[in-house]
Amino acid sequence: xxxxxxxxxxxxxxxxxxxxxxxxxxxxxxxxxxxxxxxxxxxxxxxxxxxxxxxxxxxxxxxxxxxxxxxxxxxxxxxxxxxxxxxxxxxxxxxxxxxxxxxxxxxxxxxxxxxxxxxxxxxxxxxxxxxxxxxxxxxxxxxxxxxxxxxxxxxxxx
Amino acid sequence: xxxxxxxxxxxxxxxxxxxxxxxxxxxxxxxxxxxxxxxxxxxxxxxxxxxxxxxxxxxxxxxxxxxxxxxxxxxxxxxxxxxxxxxxxxxxxxxxxxxxxxxxxxxxxxxxxxxxxxxxxxxxxxxxxxxxxxxxxxxxxxxxxxxxxxxxxxxxxxxxxxxxxxxxxxxxxxxxxxxxxxxxxxxxxxxxxxxxxxxxxxxxxxxxxxxxxxxxxxxxxxxxxxxxxxxxxxxxxxxxxxxxxxxxxxxxxxxxxxxxxxxxxxxxxxxxxxxxxxxxxxxxxxxxxxxxxxxxxxxxxxxxxxxxxxxxxxxxxxxxxxxxxxxxxxxxxxxxxxxxxxxxxxxxxxxxxxxxxxxxxxxxxxxxxxxxxxxxxxxxxxxxxxxxxxxxxxxxxxxxxxxxxxxxxxxxxxxxxxxxxxxxxxxxxxxxxxxxxxxxxxxxxxxxxxxxxxxxxxxxxxxxxxxxxxxxxxxxxxxxxxxxxxxxxxxxxxxxxxxxxxxxxxxxxxxxxxxxxxxxxxxxxxxxxxxxxxxxxxxxxxxxxxxxxxxxxxxxxxxxxxxxxxxxxxxxxxxxxxxxxxxxxxxxxxxxxxxxxxxxxxxxxxxxxxxxxxxxxxxxxxxxxxxxxxxxxxxxxxxxxxxxxxxxxxxxxxxxxxxxxxxxxxxxxxxxxxxxxxxxxxxxxxxxxxxxxxxxxxxxxxxxxxxxxxxxxxxxxxxxxxxxxxxxxxxxxxxxxxxxxxxxxxxx
Numbered sequence: 001x002x003x004x005x006x007x008x009x010x011x012x013x014x015x016x017x018x019x020x021x022x023x024x025x026x027x028x029x030x031x032x033x034x035x036x037x038x039x040x041x042x043x044x045x046x047x048x049x050x051x052x053x054x055x056x057x058x059x060x061x062x063x064x065x066x067x068x069x070x071x072x073x074x075x076x077x078x079x080x081x082x083x084x085x086x087x088x089x090x091x092x093x094x095x096x097x098x099x100x101x102x103x104x105x106x107x108x109x110x111x112x113x114x115x116x117x118x119x120x121x122x123x124x125x126x127x128x129x130x131x132x133x134x135x136x137x138x139x140x141x142x143x144x145x146x147x148x149x150x151x152x153x154x155x156x157x158x
Numbered sequence: 159x160x161x162x163x164x165x166x167x168x169x170x171x172x173x174x175x176x177x178x179x180x181x182x183x184x185x186x187x188x189x190x191x192x193x194x195x196x197x198x199x200x201x202x203x204x205x206x207x208x209x210x211x212x213x214x215x216x217x218x219x220x221x222x223x224x225x226x227x228x229x230x231x232x233x234x235x236x237x238x239x240x241x242x243x244x245x246x247x248x249x250x251x252x253x254x255x256x257x258x259x260x261x262x263x264x265x266x267x268x269x270x271x272x273x274x275x276x277x278x279x280x281x282x283x284x285x286x287x288x289x290x291x292x293x294x295x296x297x298x299x300x301x302x303x304x305x306x307x308x309x310x311x312x313x314x315x316x317x318x319x320x321x322x323x324x325x326x327x328x329x330x331x332x333x334x335x336x337x338x339x340x341x342x343x344x345x346x347x348x349x350x351x352x353x354x355x356x357x358x359x360x361x362x363x364x365x366x367x368x369x370x371x372x373x374x375x376x377x378x379x380x381x382x383x384x385x386x387x388x389x390x391x392x393x394x395x396x397x398x399x400x401x402x403x404x405x406x407x408x409x410x411x412x413x414x415x416x417x418x419x420x421x422x423x424x425x426x427x428x429x430x431x432x433x434x435x436x437x438x439x440x441x442x443x444x445x446x447x448x449x450x451x452x453x454x455x456x457x458x459x460x461x462x463x464x465x466x467x468x469x470x471x472x473x474x475x476x477x478x479x480x481x482x483x484x485x486x487x488x489x490x491x492x493x494x495x496x497x498x499x500x501x502x503x504x505x506x507x508x509x510x511x512x513x514x515x516x517x518x519x520x521x522x523x524x525x526x527x528x529x530x531x532x533x534x535x536x537x538x539x540x541x542x543x544x545x546x547x548x549x550x551x552x553x554x555x556x557x558x559x560x561x562x563x564x565x566x567x568x569x570x571x572x573x574x575x576x577x578x579x580x581x582x583x584x585x586x587x588x589x590x591x592x593x594x595x596x597x598x599x600x601x602x603x604x605x606x607x608x609x610x611x612x613x614x615x616x617x618x619x620x621x622x623x624x625x626x627x628x629x630x631x632x633x634x635x636x637x638x639x640x641x642x643x644x645x646x647x648x649x650x651x652x653x654x655x656x657x658x659x660x661x662x663x664x665x666x667x668x669x670x671x672x673x674x675x676x677x678x679x680x681x682x683x684x685x686x687x688x689x690x691x692x693x694x695x696x697x698x699x700x701x702x703x704x705x706x707x708x709x710x711x712x713x714x715x716x717x718x719x720x721x722x723x724x725x726x727x728x729x730x731x732x733x734x735x736x737x738x739x740x741x742x743x744x745x746x747x748x749x750x751x752x753x754x755x756x757x758x759x760x761x762x763x764x765x766x767x768x769x770x771x772x773x774x775x776x777x778x779x780x781x782x783x784x785x786x787x788x789x790x791x792x793x794x795x796x797x798x799x800x801x802x803x804x805x806x807x808x809x810x811x812x813x814x815x816x817x818x819x820x821x822x823x824x825x826x827x828x829x830x831x832x833x834x835x836x837x838x839x840x841x842x843x844x845x846x847x848x849x850x851x852x853x854x855x856x857x858x859x860x861x862x863x864x865x866x867x868x869x870x871x872x873x874x875x876x877x878x879x880x881x882x883x884x885x886x887x888x889x890x891x892x893x894x895x896x897x898x899x900x901x902x903x904x905x906x
Contacts, residue, residue, distance in 0.1 A: 014697040021704065096692040119696045119732035121703040 004060035006032045009041035011068045022128035038071025066095045081110040175472040182468040186461050197450045208420040208442040213407040215435035216422035219363045224426045226351040230325050231306045234339040238329030252280040265347035274335045285317035296326040308429040311367045313383045348374040360441035368430035389414050399423035399432045478502030482510050489517035544642030550598040553577040565644050567614035583610035600635045603627045620649040684742050699728040737864035744871050749789045756783040763798040770805050781819035792872045799865040800831040807835030832891035837884040846882050
């Protein structure tokens with residue numbers, strides 16, 4: 001079974017490192033494709049710019065930090081959900097805080113989960129594990145099955 | 159109240175006295191009429207009686223003279239027969255016989271013996287001798303065959319120049335006329351047969367020949383021939399008697415002898431003559447007239463007496479009435495008099511009592527009215543507020559008090575001459591005129607307007623005008639009462655206030671705009687804080703953990719403790735940031751109250767807090783919990799905070815006892831969370847709900863000091879209260895109240 005990539009859009013290198021560390025514990029790190037902002041994320045998804053002619057097809061899950069330079073995560077989410085060929089992609093929104101307006105907007109736009117990054121690394125790892133396993137491994141071909149999680153930092157969009 | 163006015167009887171006089179007199183007169187009238195009738199009857203009877211008497215007298219007279227003339231006739235016949243018996247006719251013997259017989263009757267002036275050709279051959283009167291009597295009527299009649307004849311009166315006789323007449327009797331012997339005996343009668347001596355007859359005073363009788371000429375009259379002096387002839391012209395009775403030969407009677411006015419007479423005319427049988435009797439009306443009716451006079455005088459006396467009596471009686475009625483009238487007039491003028499008038503008629507006495515009672519009532523009422531009038535007049539005149547009355551007919555002021563006149567600068571006279579629209583600001587005219595017209599039509603009983611009058615000096619006077627309709631006794635609009643309050647000052651104040659308010663509103667708007675901007679900045683700030691502070695913090699925590707994982711075993715104890723401190727501090731800071739964000743969000747989000755099951759809230763909170771009670775012995779005592787009104791998310795925050803606190807401060811109790819209960823208190827529902835934890839000192843109770851206020855050290859019980867502040871903020875936004883009770887070492891209880899009904903949501 002060919003493992004599809006996990007697209008991580010995150011501008012903060014520290015967060016990228018922590019995320020990768022957490023994903024490494026699930027043996028998912030080598031599947032992660034990191035982009036630094038929304039523009040790159042969209043280029044990757046639409047296979048254009050520096051990603052023109054890339055292989056590997058669509059990622060199994062897209063992790064989007066909300067706050068990014070140039071094009072933020074919400075805009076990327078909107079474009080994904082506005083594109084028929086990408087609309088089925090599971091999208092997990094990452095944010096530092098549970099800001100009401102972000103959460104509502106993301107759910108409205110069709111995000112599959114909304115993750116508040118915990119301060120404690122242990123909790124963060126647990127979250128990543130949940131999300132990663134759920135979307136990247138268990139739901140390899142997920143087409144928008146709603147996310148359900150017991151973790152307090154993962155808010156499913158119902 | 160209205161009564162059909164009695165029709166005036168025009169013929170009825172109006173004074174009581176006059177009416178009383180009229181009454182008496184009306185009572186006496188039938189008597190007087192009866193009296194008149196009796197007198198008239200009496201007169202008629204008397205008249206008929208008098209006429210009857212005259213008729214009888216006339217018939218008697220007629221019979222008397224008929225007999226008298228018959229006597230003379232027989233005497234004539236006897237004389238004639240005697241002459242024929244003479245063996246030898248001698249002049250001397252015949253004359254002696256004639257004279258002897260002539261003297262038997264005083265009225266026979268001459269007795270003559272005439273030949274059938276009329277020549278007098280012998281006479282008691284020598285002067286007669288030689289006269290021829292053939293031209294006389296009586297002579298012709300006897301020649302014509304009558305047995306005897308009474309001739310007509312002639313103006314003069316054959317041997318005399320006084321009127322005379324004759325009675326002739328023819329003397330036959332063996333059917334051949336031998337001669338005629340003629341008695342010449344002296345009319346003046348015709349009283350002979352009636353000398354004994356006495357007529358009552360003024361009574362008279364007369365004899366008329368067959369021509370109607372007067373032959374003899376008892377009373378008249380010798381009349382001229384002309385008068386004798388003319389008598390019949392004014393005597394219709396005589397003429398009728400001559401024509402009909404029947405007796406006549408009646409009342410006549412005679413030219414001769416003059417005057418009114420009750421008269422009768424009766425034919426003297428066998429002669430064609432007429433006897434008459436008469437009596438002057440005057441004398442015949444004298445006794446009747448005398449009695450009429452006497453009776454009338456008596457009637458007049460009785461009537462006068464009655465009138466005098468009536469006058470006296472009327473005085474006993476009219477005098478008390480006049481007294482009463484004058485008293486009543488006095489009472490009308492305000493002088494009350496009470497008087498007893500025992501002689502007055504009962505009705506008048508009762509009237510007087512009624513009038514007095516009425517007057518007393520009226521006087522006392524008028525006194526009250528007067529007092530009231532004085533009082534209200536004083537109020538009207540001295541009121542500090544303007545008062546006036548307005549006529550509906552011309553919109554003029556009927557009166558206006560001093561305060562109102564001063565308000566507009568006019569004298570009362572000028573005020574009364576001015577219709578109110580003329581002194582009203584044109585812009586405010588309709589405001590008042592429209593309801594004024596409705597009130598004049600009776601559709602509106604009162605209204606009130608604020609408007610501007612124009613002062614005599616031209617400036618505007620703002621007034622508060624209150625108008626009330628006054629109706630007349632029949633309920634029609636009469637006039638309106640106006641209460642006028644000068645509100646120029648108030649208007650100015652209002653204007654100032656309005657300007658101030660506008661100014662204030664402008665400033666508030668500015669301030670609000672500034673605040674809104676600040677709020678927006680704050681929101682942006684908290685967003686930044688949440689994002690930007692949490693990221694480095696997360697990195698610190700993350701990398702410290704990685705450091706510990708990778709280098710922990712290489713570090714000494716001290717080094718590992720440092721790492722743990724950094725890790726704890728980062729976690730603490732993370733909680734602080736989370737709580738601060740929550741707290742600030744409470745102020746920003748909208749509260750949407752819906753019915754919420756408190757029981758479910760508690761369950762959810764407990765589930766959320768399950769990790770904190772893990773491994774501990776916690777005894778939950780959850781009472782029956784009602785539905786409340788509120789925002790579910792925020793109320794869950796409240797419940798979570800309170801239960802979290804309870805768990806936290808009972809950490810050292812075994813078992814920990816946590817009670818949750820609710821009760822109704824008036825309009826509120828009071829919920830309590832009670833624990834048997836560390837408690838607190840009551841004197842610090844008011845500090846519990848302040849931000850960052852803590853009663854325990856972080857070492858003892860960790861915390862940010864924001865939880866209870868959030869609780870208070872949420873409950874207060876729901877319109878409720880929070881308070882706490884506690885005792886150090888023996889637990890604490892936290893209470894919050896919520897209004898039973900949906901609270902008025904306050905925006906912060």
